[in-house]
Amino acid sequence: MKFLPTRKADMLTYATQVHDVLTAQGFNPTTIGLAAADVTELGTLLTAAQTAHDAANAAKLDKQAKTQALRAPNGPHALLQVKLRDIANAARVSDAADETIAAIGVSRRDPSPTRKNPPTDPPEFIVDSVAPGVINVRFRTLGSAQPRARAENTNGVQVAVINGANPAVDNEADNVPTLLLTRSPARIDSTKMSDQVRLYARWVTPRGLTSPWTRPLDVSVL
Numbered sequence: 001m002k003f004l005p006t007r008k009a010d011m012l013t014y015a016t017q018v019h020d021v022l023t024a025q026g027f028n029p030t031t032i033g034l035a036a037a038d039v040t041e042l043g044t045l046l047t048a049a050q051t052a053h054d055a056a057n058a059a060k061l062d063k064q065a066k067t068q069a070l071r072a073p074n075g076p077h078a079l080l081q082v083k084l085r086d087i088a089n090a091a092r093v094s095d096a097a098d099e100t101i102a103a104i105g106v107s108r109r110d111p112s113p114t115r116k117n118p119p120t121d122p123p124e125f126i127v128d129s130v131a132p133g134v135i136n137v138r139f140r141t142l143g144s145a146q147p148r149a150r151a152e153n154t155n156g157v158q159v160a161v162i163n164g165a166n167p168a169v170d171n172e173a174d175n176v177p178t179l180l181l182t183r184s185p186a187r188i189d190s191t192k193m194s195d196q197v198r199l200y201a202r203w204v205t206p207r208g209l210t211s212p213w214t215r216p217l218d219v220s221v222l
Contacts, residue, residue, distance in 0.1 A: 008053055015046045118209040119151040125201035125214045128185060132222045135188040139181065139201055148184050151211070154203040156182035158210065164196030164218060173200035173213045180204070190221045197221060 005011045022029050022039045029039050070077050091101040092108050101107070121142045128136040139157050141149040150156070158180055160173035179188065181201075190197075197219050203211035 012046070012050055012053060015042070015049070019043055019046055116153045116205065116207070116209075118205050119154065119203045119211040121151075122212045122214040123151065123157050123201055123203055125157070125199075125217065127199070127217055127219055130190075130219060130222050133189065133191045135190045135199075135219060135221070136185060137181070137188060137199070137201075138185045140184060150184075151203045153205050154211075155206050156180055156204060157201045158204045159188065160200040160213070161188075161193060162198040162200070162216070163194045164198050165194055168198065168216065172198075173202075173216075193221045195221055 005014055019039075019042055021027060022034070022042065029036065069075055072078065087104070088106045091104065091106045094101070098108060119141075123139040124142045124144070125139045126137065128138050130136070137159070138147070140147060141151050158178040160176050160178050162168075162172050162176060181188075188199075198216040199219055200213045200216055202213045
């Protein structure tokens with residue numbers, strides 16, 4: 001063996017094998033340069049290490065069991081969450097002033113929230129590459145230096161795919177189903193597309209509000 005085992009369990013297995021050889025009937029430790037005290041010390045250390053290892057494993061299993069109990073659907077953590085939600089809901093519908101319920105970290109919804117408007121500019125939308133059955137695209141906030149920058153209040157872009165064999169017409173992107181891409185870069189399945197397509201993209205908010213469309217990108221499908 002060139003190196004001692006790195007795993008604790010393997011080290012204990014090896015140490016046990018060595019101890020068994022040194023204490024075997026008829027084996028004389030002095031033949032390999034050891035004294036009886038060396039064998040006794042090895043046995044003591046092996047017992048201590050095995051005991052500590054067993055205790056660590058038991059503690060690990062105990063921790064796992066306690067963690068599962070804590071996270072159980074009817075465990076104390078889940079029940080605590082339910083109780084805190086009940087308290088917060090009771091506080092919201094109470095007659096207490098906003099400042100009072102704020103003391104326990106609870107706030108009421110604004111009865112007339114500020115409207116979150118969609119971006120006024122379209123995304124920066126490019127085709128990265130085209131492969132058989134796939135169009136790889138990227139989008140980001142127009143003019144941003146960040147490759148994955150997403151416009152505020154949006155959850156991605158809608159992409160309209162137009163058959164390139166037909167001449168372009170005004171507002172054509174508004175009259176076809178759209179794809180939602182939430183991450184950039186993204187892959188678009190082109191297996192059912194015509195040989196030539198025009199792609200448009202626009203930002204979309206969680207409420208379905210949209211930015212203007214980009215200019216069309218002409219793509220030859222493979």
